[in-house]
Amino acid sequence: MQKNNMIICRCEEVTYADLKKTKEKYNCTARELKLRTRAGMGYCGGRTCRSAVDKIASSLEKQKEKDIIPLKYQPPVRPVSFADLGGEHK
Amino acid sequence: MTDRRILDHPILGEQKSQKEISFTFNQKEYKGLQGEPIAAALLANGVRTLRYHEESGTPRGIYCNIGHCFECRVIINGKQGQRACLTPLEEGMVIESPAPLPTPVRDWRYENA
């Protein structure tokens, strides 16, 4: 029980059960799993939870990861405020 | 409170004296040391909760303490999304926890999908 309620992605509060059930329902790839649950897509950009989310995704997938990958990171790697974009400072 | 501070350390020695200054966090006044990170100043005052999760409202404090996790984000002098763990404290700073979002959105999750 505790394990299912356990939060994996802190930013988006995605639990182990969220990931597992989404996987079961859609039988989706690791990438789609992240998009559907938003695990790893929070404010920190996945810096905190990424490795845990990846582990679960691959353990659910039962498929060996390839060792070369284009690491998927989207800019900005630090959130940018609208004021900053406009060059204004409050 | 001073006993949360490590004033004397067997290897690092005495803490360099820094100027004591005042600031507010969620309208309450506190004292801290000039230039120390806001998160350290608050912890020295026994304050661990820096914000509440936008959707669920669960309390959050520092996690990484070095700018990676953004768990410590607060509003500083009106500016949103500032990391308390790496922003130096200044005299008279007004620090606030961000307000939770008015409507919790969870409908993209499996239970509602």
Next chain:
Amino acid sequence: MHNGIIIGAGPAGLTAAVTCAENGLDVIVLDEYMRAGGRLLGQLYEQPDGKWWNGIKESERLFQQAVDLGVQFRFGTAVSNIEYLDDMWVIYTEKEVLQTSNLLLATGAAESPVPVPGWTLPGVMSVGAAQVMTNVHRVKPGERGVIIGINVLSAAIAMELQLAGVEVASLTLPRMSEVTDVEAHPKEVMDSLLHVSHMAPSPFVKLGSKFMKGDFMKKMGAAFYPKNGVKMWDIPIQLRKAVIEIYGENQVEGVTLATINSKGDVVPGTEENIAADFVCIAGGLYPLAELAAIAGCPFYLVEELGGYVPLHSEEMETTLDGLYVAGNITGIEGAKVAAAQGHVAGLSIARNNGIRSLDYKIMDAIQHVKTTRDHAYIQFHPQIQKGRSKIQDQWNTYQRNVQEV
């Protein structure tokens, strides 16, 4: 315009800056933190010669050296994006946009998580967070803590907490699950613990490391490991217990511990509560390489280096023009190795800026990285050399392929 821009003022970035400046380059260092040193700041341990390695002093020394040579610094400056436009690297920060033809990424490492029920409660922090709070900011993370995850870093930090007068109630394991695997497995942990044994005055652990060389012996070690643990620096190390849950109303009040068997499974009915006002999560380190990923560097997963690392040469170049990497972004190692790599990167950047006759210096500097590695006191992965040669092989293959095209 600068001859070079360095992102990260840790030991790698600082040393690279010093080297560039010594060769007459005009460089600027950007860091989102409020002062120089990176993760070196928090480090504090006794070296084999009895001298203390004081990260704050080392950081200040390097920083002062750089300042004296005219290196410019921008602190509180987070880089959110980089891109290559018209033969120049464009660097986006919150405040300004900078350009350079030589960019060094020295962004270091980040901590891997170990999710545990209750780990979002205030008072739960990464073990590095507790290190920085204690040694750098001189504020106690709490009065009494539990550290979840037993590895080189958490053992070292447990000792540092103790030194500062903070009680460590237990150094223990997370419960085994799909998210934890090796960190929760007593045998695997025993394995890695053998690598900190030289830092431990405890006769048990020291003896243990002599006897437990073979795999079989390690299994036995985990099976016969005393249920109540052993003490290292007076801290109970509990390989036969695991944290089931962190509890507390609005912040940490304690953890629920249970006994686990040698395979890591919980023995039902053995749960007990331990009071604590803070909890540290120690999941190990991985290279923080997000900017290299955005830039378009190819990556390799090298377990021995701590995760995905951008492809790079011994001279610290990436496959992209004018983009260099140094320090923990290339693999998890101690601060001295990071600094040695920074020196190589600085020389490579100087050479790329047209400074001549640096080839021999670069060769020596590469050799120095290797010697420093061989003599490292703290090793994050026992097979680090193997990891380094894996990347080198990939680099050679890559170069061959490029030449063929």
